[in-house]
Amino acid sequence: MKYAILSIFVLHMVILTYLNNSYLAGLPFRSYLMVLCGGLVLLEGSHYFTDLKVANLVYGVLAVIGIVVSLYNAAFFPDILRGSIRLFQSWLITICSYYLLINFGYRAILYSILLVAIPSSIVGILQSIDLGFAWDLRAILGGLQNTETIQVLNADFVDTRLRPPGLTLFAITQVYLLFTAIALLLVVFCQKMDKNQPVWLVLAVIFILYAGMIASETRSAIGAGAVMIFVTFLKYRPASTLISSVILAIAAMSIQAYISTNKDDSSRVLSLGDKSAKGRAALYKYGSELAVKKPVGYGYSFDSIKLADEYFMNDRNWFNFNTDETAQFYVAIHNAVLNITHIYGFLGLLIFLTYIFSLAKTNWFFLLVLGSYLINSFFHNAGILNGDLYIDVFIAVILFYKYRVLDKNADGTFNQSNQYSTTFTPPNRNQIKYGY
Secondary structure (H helix, E strand, C coil), X not given: CHHHHHHHHHHHHHHHHHCCCCEECCEEHHHHHHHHHHHHHHHHCCHHHHCCHHHHHHHHHHHHHHHHHHHHCCCCHHHHHHHHHHHHHHHHHHHHHHHHHHHHCHHHHHHHHHHHHHHHHHHHHHHHCCXXXXXXXXXXXXXXXXXXXXXXXXXXXXXXXXXXXXXXXXXXXXXXXXXHHHHHHHHHHHHHHHCCCCXXXXXXXXXXXXXXXXXXXXXXXXXXXXXXXXXXXXXXXXHHHHHHHHHHHHHHHHHHHHHHHHCCCCCCCCCCCCXXXXXXXXXXXXXXXXXXXXXXXXXXXXXXXXXXXXXXXXXXXXXXXXXXXXXXXXXXXXXXXXXXXXXHHHHHHHHHHHHHHHHHCCCHHHHHHHHHHHHHHCCCCCECCEECCCHHHHHHHHHHHHHHHECCCCCCCECCCCCCCCCCCXXXXXXXXXXX
16 A cells, blocks of 8 residues: 555656646646545554644644635635645645655655656756757647646746746746755755765755756745755855855856856846846735735635735825836735735734744754745745645655654754654654654
8 A cells, every 4th residue: 555655646746747737627637646645645544644733733723714714705615625625735745745754764755856856957957058859848748738827837938938947837836846855855965964974966966956946047946045055065064165155156157147148138047127026026015915904814715916906096005106016917926925824814824934933943954944945935926835735745854853753852952863864764553653
């Protein structure tokens, strides 16, 4: 049974990454796979579900709040169903990842992510230097999905050959995938450094993945990834990290300048004057006031674009908007934290922040990863508990340490023999039963 669960989990990651918009009877095909995977885990033992106390509580309470707030705002049933399914699937991925950690060890989820992340990153790098076959690969995957959404994304990213998406739907999805892959690899890096083992292979793969981030031209992800990698390296090799960081920064800027020259366009990474960057201020002003005006939230039917006309048809707005600040009429808020607040209200935001704190305080490295992640998701719509299914895999790692590895010493430190282990030993039956 456990090999069937592993196989379904890997297949789900492949579909999620390469064929995310493949639908069956109105639902993504990947959703069926994850429900099947979760069902098989349940057959293996209910303790895999009951172990994760804090996650279960957070998902359960948010699900209730989401439904109640949606009904209060007279949301349509399909909107409530879609929002509930998205939250449910995030929970299932966390549970299934936790199951794999116990029964197969860390390498199972690491390789599951790298299996899809490395090819996508390499293709993204090749797209950034405008190699036609790399763009053709993404176009072929888009043709296999052929939905209205994929047609829009093809027009925005593939046809224009801007913002390389690799093999994912678009550039933002690419960086969410690569961020989680790098975070998982940094766990291995820490473990090998603690044991004085060679790290060249790990560094090489991290370089490939981060190069894919740079190729995507997603500024927030490039910065967040740099912070996460830099601080981790700095802990182990302070001097060499500082020197190599300067060299890499110069190299990265040179590469971006070269790419932008070939495209006859200014580098998006090296400039904050593009339309996307200028529109953020208007979006955040608008999003903040929407949150304050309805502190209980809008529920799963929330759509900031649909509310924009009504919002700007009165003189009761707190913020002043210039005539060129019009992004709110065309795009969503682009802030994962605000999106949580819009859906679940300030109570949901409090639950979200409490959840993040409970995960981050487990270890300095987890604090670093989650802090870096929030830097990126602060500028995009998807995030923890809200659409990014890749980070749920890493959160399962944190929960595993929280309930299986964390030393019970008063100082809350890890048992050094297990810290950042990549070959977890499954606890015995009694430990599993009581969630120790």
